[in-house]
Amino acid sequence: MSFINAMKSRYTTKKYDDTKSIDSKKIEELKEILLLSPSSINSQPWQFYFVSDKKVKEQLAAASLFNAEKINNCDTLVIFNAIDDVALFEKQVNENLPESAVNYFNTYLKQLSDQDLKIWFDKQVYLSLGIFLAACAQMEIDATPMEGIEPDKYKTILKLEGYRSLFAVAIGYRAADDTNQPSVKPKSRLAQPTIIKTI
Numbered sequence: 001m002s003f004i005n006a007m008k009s010r011y012t013t014k015k016y017d018d019t020k021s022i023d024s025k026k027i028e029e030l031k032e033i034l035l036l037s038p039s040s041i042n043s044q045p046w047q048f049y050f051v052s053d054k055k056v057k058e059q060l061a062a063a064s065l066f067n068a069e070k071i072n073n074c075d076t077l078v079i080f081n082a083i084d085d086v087a088l089f090e091k092q093v094n095e096n097l098p099e100s101a102v103n104y105f106n107t108y109l110k111q112l113s114d115q116d117l118k119i120w121f122d123k124q125v126y127l128s129l130g131i132f133l134a135a136c137a138q139m140e141i142d143a144t145p146m147e148g149i150e151p152d153k154y155k156t157i158l159k160l161e162g163y164r165s166l167f168a169v170a171i172g173y174r175a176a177d178d179t180n181q182p183s184v185k186p187k188s189r190l191a192q193p194t195i196i197k198t199i
């Protein structure tokens with residue numbers, strides 16, 4: 001499928017068919033795609049959790065507000081976590097990145113307040129969300145990006161140390177009667193002249 005057609009076909013799935021599962025090779029491919037996601041200075045201030053265990057998924061669903069049913073019925077819940085410990089991030093930079101990136105960190109990023117640095121981490125993680133949703137579209141896997149989660153509860157359930165959950169993505173295959181799919185509910189976007197300017 002062409003990329004434009006994949007983007008036209010993808011949508012935020014609201015109802016999953018819990019009898020359908022994603023081939024394990026595709027799950028491994030998605031993991032590799034996330035690993036390949038770009039980030040500023042190749043900082044990679046993230047961790048991704050793939051949860052298919054039914055019991056853990058149920059616990060996370062109970063900490064996901066209006067998104068619970070999607071999580072219980074999807075195949076896998078992918079949780080996107082940002083690093084939350086500046087000292088841990090500095091160690092990761094020093095141990096893994098080339099001198100130019102270390103210099104960038106020391107010259108520019110270290111001057112930021114911890115709060116601003118964490119906002120910078122979050123931006124990198126959101127970029128990986130775009131890559132992930134595009135990949136799912138191309139691979140014809142249905143997906144639901146969800147900020148509607150309770151990060152503190154996720155932290156406890158997943159026993160996160162030095163990371164905090166920003167959002168999660170349910171993946172699987174749509175229920176035949178999902179009323180949000182484009183064949184039932186056409187995609188809605190602002191008019192192109194409002195959004196795209198060509199000079």
Ligand SMILES: Cc1cc2nc3c(=O)[nH]c(=O)nc-3n(C[C@H](O)[C@H](O)[C@H](O)COP(=O)(O)O)c2cc1C
Pocket residue numbers: 010011012013067144145146147148149167187
């Ligand atoms: C960062 C982000 C967070 C979102 N959070 C939720 C959510 O918690 N629950 C939900 O059902 N949809 C959520 N959405 C889906 C959006 O509402 C949806 O992408 C938007 O309405 C466009 O529709 P489409 O994805 O079907 O093209 C989220 C989307 C993004 C990108």
